[in-house]
Structures are given as C-alpha cells and as structure tokens.
Amino acid sequence: MAVQTREIIQEKLAFLYGAEVGGRCAIRLLDTLEQFKARYHPASSGSGELFSERDVVLITYGDLLRSPDVTPLATLTQFLTTYLQDTINTVHVLPFFPYSSDDGFSIVDYRAVNPDLGSWEDIHRLEAHFRLMVDAVLNHISTKSDWFQGFLRGEHRYQDYFIVEDPAIDLSSIVRPRPWPLLTPFQTASGEQYVWTTFSADQVDLNFANPDVLLEII
Numbered sequence: 001m002a003v004q005t006r007e008i009i010q011e012k013l014a015f016l017y018g019a020e021v022g023g024r025c026a027i028r029l030l031d032t033l034e035q036f037k038a039r040y041h042p043a044s045s046g047s048g049e050l051f052s053e054r055d056v057v058l059i060t061y062g063d064l065l066r067s068p069d070v071t072p073l074a075t076l077t078q079f080l081t082t083y084l085q086d087t088i089n090t091v092h093v094l095p096f097f098p099y100s101s102d103d104g105f106s107i108v109d110y111r112a113v114n115p116d117l118g119s120w121e122d123i124h125r126l127e128a129h130f131r132l133m134v135d136a137v138l139n140h141i142s143t144k145s146d147w148f149q150g151f152l153r154g155e156h157r158y159q160d161y162f163i164v165e166d167p168a169i170d171l172s173s174i175v176r177p178r179p180w181p182l183l184t185p186f187q188t189a190s191g192e193q194y195v196w197t198t199f200s201a202d203q204v205d206l207n208f209a210n211p212d213v214l215l216e217i218i
Contacts (some may be wrong), residue, residue, distance in 0.1 A: 006030060017211050025211040032218060057133065058084070059092040061104070062117040073118035077126045091126060092133035099142060101202045105135075106142040110217075138217050140203040143186075148204050154189030160210040163196035 009030065014022035058080070063072035065079050073096065080091065095104035098114045113119050126132060141147055150158035171182050176198060183194040184201040196205040206213050 009033075013211070021211060025215065028215055029218065032215065055090055055131075056088045057090040057092055058088045059094065059133075061094045062096040062114070071118035071122055072116075073113075073122035073126065077122070077129065080126075081129050085129065088130065090131040090133060093123075093126070093135070095135045095137055096123070097137075100144040101142070102200065105137050106140070106200070106203045107137050108142045108144050109146070110136065110141075138206070140197075140199060140205045143202050143204055152186060152188050157212075161207055161213055162204050163207045163209075164193050165196060167194045 006026075010023070010026040013026045013029065016022060017025055060076065062076065065075045066072050067075045067078075070078070076091075080088070095107060096113055096117050097104070097110060098108040098112050100106045100108055104114070113123060123132070143149075147158050147161055151162055165183055167183055167185070174182060176182075178199060180201065182196065182198065184197040184204075185192050185194050197203060198205050206217070208214055
C-alpha cells in the first residue's frame with residue numbers, strides 16, 4: 001500500500017478516535033487491508049476510474065427472477081448472461097444476506113447468503129460474468145443477529161456495538177421519515193436499556209464510535 005494512502009488512513013482514524021486509539025486501530029486496519037489486497041484486485045473500466053460513462057449498471061433484488069429447481073441467484077445469472085451480456089457490465093444486487101425484516105435490509109449475518117436466494121457459489125458465478133456491487137447495509141443490523149443477541153445476554157464484546165441512550169434525552173430536533181420512536185427498549189442481562197433504532201425496532205444502529213465495530217464491518 002502506498003505510503004500516502006497509509007498516512008491518510010492513519011490521519012482519519014486519529015481524527016475519529018484520537019491519536020492513541022486511532023493509532024492502534026490503524027495498525028489493525030492496515031494489516032487487514034494488506035491481507036485483502038493480496039487476494040483482491042479492484043475492477044477498472046480501463047480509464048483508471050472505477051466508473052465512467054461507458055458503464056451500465058443493473059440494480060436488482062436477488063429473487064426478482066425465478067425458475068423451477070434453480071436458485072434465484074443462479075436464475076438471475078442465466079438470464080443476464082443470455083440476454084444482457086452485451087448490454088450491461090455491472091450488477092448491483094440488493095441485500096442477499098439472511099434477514100429478519102424490511103425486504104433484506106435488516107441483516108442477520110453479513111457473512112452468509114440467504115439460502116432462499118442461493119449460496120456464495122451463486123454469487124461467485126455472477127461475479128465471473130459481471131462486475132458486482134452489493135448493498136451491504138452497514139448502518140444497522142437485525143435484532144436477531146448474533147451481535148445483538150450477545151449484547152442482550154451481556155457479553156462484554158458486544159456491549160459497545162450499539163448505542164444505548166437515556167430515554168429522557170430530548171430527541172425532538174431529529175427528523176427522519178419514520179413514524180415510530182427513535183429509541184427502543186430491550187430487556188438485557190443488566191435490565192431494561194433503550195437502544196438507538198433509526199429505521200425500525202428490528203434494525204439496531206451500529207456504534208461506529210467503537211473502533212472494533214468499524215474493524216469488524218471492514
């Protein structure tokens with residue numbers, strides 16, 4: 001990794017977390033990125049940019065197309081390679097992970113493919129023919145996830161993965177297109193706690209003030 005890039009990452013992490021914590025986070029993050037770089041090469045349109053006016057992107061849910069005895073993701077790949085191979089070059093797949101609500105946007109496990117859609121092998125087959133984009137949904141996670149269930153059980157690792165707030169706090173200045181409360185009460189091992197849920201009571205905001213959350217997501 002270029003020295004300038006490393007310095008930029010270190011500078012930004014120091015800004016976010018302070019010099020000491022940011023420095024430790026930078027060491028861990030840079031190590032992760034080096035491991036990732038060794039087995040992944042970013043796609044390029046040929047101009048040195050990730051995208052240009054020559055790119056055509058299709059956005060779709062993983063189960064928009066179905067056929068008998070074939071997974072929806074495999075069906076999608078078959079359809080695209082048959083009819084759109086010469087028309088599009090990039091496929092943006094909306095969340096394909098196991099989920100508990102909101103049409104896939106309340107993710108239970110970032111490391112798994114929803115078995116109703118297919119498998120990682122299906123994702124790799126699609127990637128073999130098209131550049132791949134993914135909705136990873138990094139701002140919140142499902143209440144059914146292992147992370148949040150660990151929080152509810154009082155496991156030390158997950159106590160700062162989420163944002164706990166005093167329900168008496170004045171949140172009246174926060175405007176968002178949702179009709180329900182911003183904080184949701186949950187019974188935890190240490191009693192009732194109010195947790196930040198921007199989108200719904202099933203979608204718990206991740207606490208990126210904790211550098212461990214940033215590193216876990218990356």
